[in-house]
Amino acid sequence: MRLSFPYMGPTIVYKKLFELLGHDVVMPPKPNKEIIDLGVKHSPEFACFPFKVITGIYLKLMEKDVDTLVTSGGHGPCRAGYYGEVHKKILRDLGYDQVEIIVIDSPRDDYRYFYEIVKKLKGSSSWLQVARTIKIVYELTKALDEVEKQVEVLRAYNENGVINRIWLDAQEEFYQIKSARDIEKTKNKYLTKLNEFKDSIPAEEDRYRIGIIGEIYVVLEQSINNQIEEKVNYFGFEVERSQYLTDWIRENAFPFTGKELEEIEKKGEEFIEIEIGGHARGNIGHAIDFKERGFDGIIHLKPFGCLPELVSQSVIDDLSEKYEIPVLTISIDEQTADANVLTRVEAFLDMIKEKDMREVM
Amino acid sequence: MQNLYLGVDIGSVSINIVAVDEDNRLVFKLYTRNSGSPIDLVKEGLKDFKDEVDLANYEISGVGVTGSGRQLIAYVLGADTVKNEITAHARASTYYYPDAGTIFEIGGQDSKLIIVEDGIAVDFAMNTVCAAGTGSFLDHQAERLGIQIEEFGSLALEAERDVRIAGRCTVFAESDMISKQQYGFTKPEIIKGLSEALVRNYMNNLVRNRVLEGKFIFQGGVAANIGIKSAFEEEIEAEVIVPEHHDVMGAIGIAMLAKRDIKRSGEKTNFRGFDLTEEKFETISFECEDCANNCEVIKVIADGRVIAVTGDRCGKWAASLITAQNPAAADMKESSQKQEAEAEEETNLYKVDPEKEKQVMRELEELELEDEKKEEEKAAEEAEIAQKSEAADSDEKDDNVYV
Numbered sequence: 001m002r003l004s005f006p007y008m009g010p011t012i013v014y015k016k017l018f019e020l021l022g023h024d025v026v027m028p029p030k031p032n033k034e035i036i037d038l039g040v041k042h043s044p045e046f047a048c049f050p051f052k053v054i055t056g057i058y059l060k061l062m063e064k065d066v067d068t069l070v071t072s073g074g075h076g077p078c079r080a081g082y083y084g085e086v087h088k089k090i091l092r093d094l095g096y097d098q099v100e101i102i103v104i105d106s107p108r109d110d111y112r113y114f115y116e117i118v119k120k121l122k123g124s125s126s127w128l129q130v131a132r133t134i135k136i137v138y139e140l141t142k143a144l145d146e147v148e149k150q151v152e153v154l155r156a157y158n159e160n161g162v163i164n165r166i167w168l169d170a171q172e173e174f175y176q177i178k179s180a181r182d183i184e185k186t187k188n189k190y191l192t193k194l195n196e197f198k199d200s201i202p203a204e205e206d207r208y209r210i211g212i213i214g215e216i217y218v219v220l221e222q223s224i225n226n227q228i229e230e231k232v233n234y235f236g237f238e239v240e241r242s243q244y245l246t247d248w249i250r251e252n253a254f255p256f257t258g259k260e261l262e263e264i265e266k267k268g269e270e271f272i273e274i275e276i277g278g279h280a281r282g283n284i285g286h287a288i289d290f291k292e293r294g295f296d297g298i299i300h301l302k303p304f305g306c307l308p309e310l311v312s313q314s315v316i317d318d319l320s321e322k323y324e325i326p327v328l329t330i331s332i333d334e335q336t337a338d339a340n341v342l343t344r345v346e347a348f349l350d351m352i353k354e355k356d357m358r359e360v361m
Numbered sequence: 362m363q364n365l366y367l368g369v370d371i372g373s374v375s376i377n378i379v380a381v382d383e384d385n386r387l388v389f390k391l392y393t394r395n396s397g398s399p400i401d402l403v404k405e406g407l408k409d410f411k412d413e414v415d416l417a418n419y420e421i422s423g424v425g426v427t428g429s430g431r432q433l434i435a436y437v438l439g440a441d442t443v444k445n446e447i448t449a450h451a452r453a454s455t456y457y458y459p460d461a462g463t464i465f466e467i468g469g470q471d472s473k474l475i476i477v478e479d480g481i482a483v484d485f486a487m488n489t490v491c492a493a494g495t496g497s498f499l500d501h502q503a504e505r506l507g508i509q510i511e512e513f514g515s516l517a518l519e520a521e522r523d524v525r526i527a528g529r530c531t532v533f534a535e536s537d538m539i540s541k542q543q544y545g546f547t548k549p550e551i552i553k554g555l556s557e558a559l560v561r562n563y564m565n566n567l568v569r570n571r572v573l574e575g576k577f578i579f580q581g582g583v584a585a586n587i588g589i590k591s592a593f594e595e596e597i598e599a600e601v602i603v604p605e606h607h608d609v610m611g612a613i614g615i616a617m618l619a620k621r622d623i624k625r626s627g628e629k630t631n632f633r634g635f636d637l638t639e640e641k642f643e644t645i646s647f648e649c650e651d652c653a654n655n656c657e658v659i660k661v662i663a664d665g666r667v668i669a670v671t672g673d674r675c676g677k678w679a680a681s682l683i684t685a686q687n688p689a690a691a692d693m694k695e696s697s698q699k700q701e702a703e704a705e706e707e708t709n710l711y712k713v714d715p716e717k718e719k720q721v722m723r724e725l726e727e728l729e730l731e732d733e734k735k736e737e738e739k740a741a742e743e744a745e746i747a748q749k750s751e752a753a754d755s756d757e758k759d760d761n762v763y764v
Contacts, residue, residue, distance in 0.1 A: 115728050127725070161673065165676060344487060
C-alpha cells in the first residue's frame, strides 16, 4: 500500500511504524498557510478546525498518488468519529474515489474491528514482527517525548533559538534511526547536549510552570497552535502539555499501558460526570493534576467549533475558582492572529508573576 | 538633572506618548490619531517632546512600549520594556486607584475587562469576536449620522425616549439604526441606543458570568464619551470613574513598568537617543525556506543598517545579528550520571500493566486462532464445494449433448 496519514506532532513515529510493516510511506506535508487555506476551502464551514487542517493535508497528499490514508477515530459524541467518513466523501466529490481511508479506533471501543484493521495494515508481516515493530516505534516515541519534555523546561531559561536548534537537530536525527539500539544512543546524545544548559534552571521557588490542556490536535501540533509553547517559554515559564504522542499511541494502540492516564481522567469526573467524547474529561483531570503538582497556571486550547472543549471551557470557570488556578482559554482556528495570541499569553503570564512580586512603586 | 521615563502606546487608532518623572508625575502627554505610519508619528511625537520639554533638566532613563504595534517601535526606539496593553493599563489604574475592583478599557479596536483584587490584576478578558464593542463601532456610526465623534456622548444625554438597537454586529446595527430612524426616533435617541448596544455587547462578550466589584474605572479612548459612561452606570447600577488621563493610561502604565524594570535591573537604558528622529526606517520580511517551519523573518533597518532580526524559530537569522552571545557556558556540565538516573526514572513513567498485557495477548491469540479456524473451515468448505462442483461438472459433461 502507498499510504500516508495526517500530520500531528513528530510524524516520524507513524512513518517508522508503517515502513517497518513494509508499506510505501509518503510523508504528509506540515500544515502551513497554503494547506490550511486548501482545507478551509473544501470543508464544511462549521466543521472543527482540526478537520479543516486534515482535509488540507489529504488534498495536498492526493498530488502524490497516495492510495491509502490511515487516521484515528474518535469516541463518544465528539465529531472526530465522523472525520473518516466525511473526508472520504469530500475526497470522492473532488474526484479522488480510489482512496481508502483506514480509521484506527481505540481497541477499547471495539476489539474485533481493531483486530481487523491491524490485520489489514500488517500485510504479510507476522505477529511477531508486528510486536517488534510496535516496540521499536513505542521506544522511539518515548525517546522523542523525553527529549521534548527537557526542551520545554530549558527553553524557558535560555534563548529559544538555541534550544530549538538542538530540538530540530534531534528530530532530524531520529528520522534516520534504524534499530532500537540507535534510539537509546540518539536520545542520550541529545539529553547530554541539553544537560549542558541545566544550570540555567533557577531554584525551585523561582520556577514557574504552565500546563497546556485542550483538544489533542491543537495541543500536539505546533504549526497550527501559533507555537504557543515557545511563546510561553519565551516569557520564562516552563511548559508541560496534557498530551504527548506517547499518550496518544498508548490510548489508541496499546490497551494495556494507559493506567495512570485513566487515573488522571478519573479526576475529571468531578466536573464532567459522563463521557462526552474527545479529551474533555481527561483535560479537566489534567488541569486538576497540574494544580496538584504545583503548576502556576493553565492554558486551555480549544479549536473553534470543538464540542467537547466548549463544554470543558464552561466548567473551567468553576474549576479555576475551586482549585485557585488561573486559566486562559484560547480559541484556535484559521482566523487566529498571532499578535492576539501573544498579547493574551503575555498578559496572562504577567498576571501570574505580578502576584508574586508586587512592590510599591 | 531629573530622570524621565518614556511610555509609548501604539494602538490601532491612536498613538500616545507620555513621560513620567520619578514620582510618576506626568511631564509630557501626547495623543494622536494613528493614520497608518506609526514610525513617522512616533518621530513627530519625539520632536514635539524635544520642543516642549527642556532636555537640559531631564534625562531619558527608560523607555517602554505597548500596544498592538509594540514590537517594531520597540526596535526603533531601543525600548527597555515591551509589554502588552493589558498589563500596562492595569498598572496605571491600580496606581491611581489602589482600591479599584474592575477596570473597563475600551480602545479603538479592542475592549478589555480587568478584574483587580488588592491592587493586583487577577483576571482579564479581551474581545474575541469583532469590533462591535469598540471605539471603531462608534466612529463608524457617528460618521453615518453625520456628527463629530466628540459630540457623540453629550448628544446621547439629550435623549428623551429609549430605543433598542441591535448591536451584535456593526453592519447589522447600521441597518437597524436606519429602520429606527424611519420610526421617527431622534438622533440623540439613536445615539443613546447605540451607546447602550455597545455596553450590552461588552457585558455579553467580556463580563459574561463574572461578578463585578467596585470601584469601577473606565479608561481608554472611548471613556471620553459621557454617553457610554452613563450607559455603563445604568447597566451596573454603580458609579463609574473616568480617570483624568483616561486616554493615555496605557502609555502611563508602560512608562511605570519601564521605570520598575530599569530600577530592578540597575542597567542603563537602551534608548537610541533623539537622533533617531532623523533616521530612515524600513522593514523587510521574507519566508525562510531552509526547513518545513517556513518562519516569517522580519528585518528592521535603520539608515541601511540592520538593527533587528526576528521571527525565526531556530535563531539562525537572529544570531546573524547578535554575535558572541552564548547564553550557557559549556563548562557548566553537571554529572551526567545523575541525569541518566533521572532519565531512567522518567522512562519508568510509562510502565506497562503486565496483567493487562497478558490478557490482551491472550485475546489476540484467541482471535487469531478463531480466524485460523474460520479460514480452515472456509478452506474445507471451499474444498467441499470444489469437490461438489467438480462432481457436478462431470455430471454436466455427461449430460451435455453438445460436448
